[in-house]
Amino acid sequence: MRKKLFWIVISLLFLFIFIAFTYFVKEDFFNRIDFDITVKLQDKLPKKYDEFLSGFSLIGSFEIYAGIILLIVLLNRKLLSILIFVPFAGAHIIEIFGKYFVHHPGPPHMFFRYNIDFLFPSSYVQPGYSYPSGHSMRTVFITFLFFNLIIKSKLNNLLKTAFIVGLLVFNLIMLSSRVTLGEHWTTDVVGGAILGVSAAFFSFLFL
Numbered sequence: 360m361r362k363k364l365f366w367i368v369i370s371l372l373f374l375f376i377f378i379a380f381t382y383f384v385k386e387d388f389f390n391r392i393d394f395d396i397t398v399k400l401q402d403k404l405p406k407k408y409d410e411f412l413s414g415f416s417l418i419g420s421f422e423i424y425a426g427i428i429l430l431i432v433l434l435n436r437k438l439l440s441i442l443i444f445v446p447f448a449g450a451h452i453i454e455i456f457g458k459y460f461v462h463h464p465g466p467p468h469m470f471f472r473y474n475i476d477f478l479f480p481s482s483y484v485q486p487g488y489s490y491p492s493g494h495s496m497r498t499v500f501i502t503f504l505f506f507n508l509i510i511k512s513k514l515n516n517l518l519k520t521a522f523i524v525g526l527l528v529f530n531l532i533m534l535s536s537r538v539t540l541g542e543h544w545t546t547d548v549v550g551g552a553i554l555g556v557s558a559a560f561f562s563f564l565f566l
Contacts, residue, residue: 366563370446373557377453377491380553384490384546385461393544397470400539406472412536413475419494419533421451421481424501431504435566442565447500450558454493454551458486463547465489470541491550492543498533499555500562502526507566 383389417423428447432440465488509522534552537543543551 363564366560370557370560373553373560377550377553377557380546380550381457381461381490384463384550389544389546393546396545397466397538397541400535401470401472401541404539409472409474409540412532412540413473415533415536416473416482416494416540416542417475417477417479419498420479421493421497422479424497427501428504431508439565443504443562445565446558446561447497449561450496450500450554451493453554454491454496455486457491457550458488461488461490463488463490463544465547466541466544468541472540473542489543490547491554492537492547493551494537495534495543495548495551496555496558498530499552500559502530503556503559504562504566507563 425444425447428443432443505526506523509519512519514522534548537548538545
C-alpha cells in the first residue's frame with residue numbers, strides 16, 4: 360500500500376510540474392529558446408539523416424506504442440495490467456486538450472523535414488497547436504514501463520545496464536528528432552516528456 364501511495368504522489372508531482380511548465384509555454388516564455396535550438400540542430404545535422412530520423416516518427420505513433428503496451432500486458436499475464444491503458448489514454452486526453460487550448464503554433468513549414476511517404480492514421484489527427492508532443496509523451500511512457508520491468512527482472516546487472524543504456528539512447532534520438540525534423544519545438548518535447556513520466560508512474564500501480 361505504501362509503495363502504491365508513493366507512485367501516486369510521484370505521478371501527481373510530475374503532473375503539477377507539467378501544469379506549471381504549460382503555463383510558461385502558454386505565456387511564450389521560451390519562444391526565443393525554441394527557435395534558436397531548432398535552427399542550431401537543423402544546421403548541425405545534415406539532411407541525409409532525415410529519412411533515418413523520419414523512421415522514428417513512425418515508431419513513435421499511437422498505433423505502434425499501443426501495440427507494445429498490449430504486448431507488455433499479455434506478457435505480464437495479470438488481468439490488472441490491462442489498466443495500464445488508463446493512464447496511457449488519460450495522457451492522450453491531456454495532450455489533445457493542450458493542443459486545442461494552449462496557443463503554441465508549431466514550427467513553420469520551412470523547418471519541416473519528414474520525408475517518408477507514409478503516415479499512420481493517427482498522424483492525420485491535428486487538434487490545432489503543437490504542445491505537448493505526443494511522440495515524446497508516448498516514448499517516455501513506454502520507456503519507464505520498460506525500466507520498471509527490467510529492474511524487476513531476473514536479468515544479470517550487465518544485461519540490465521545494457522538495456523537501460525539502449526533505451527536512453529533511443530529516447531535521445533526520438534526526442535531530438537522531433538525538433539530536428541521540424542515537427543515540434545523543444546518545449547513541446549519537454550512538456551510531452553514530463554506528461555509521459557507522470558502517466559508512467561501512475562501505470563506502475565497496475566504492474
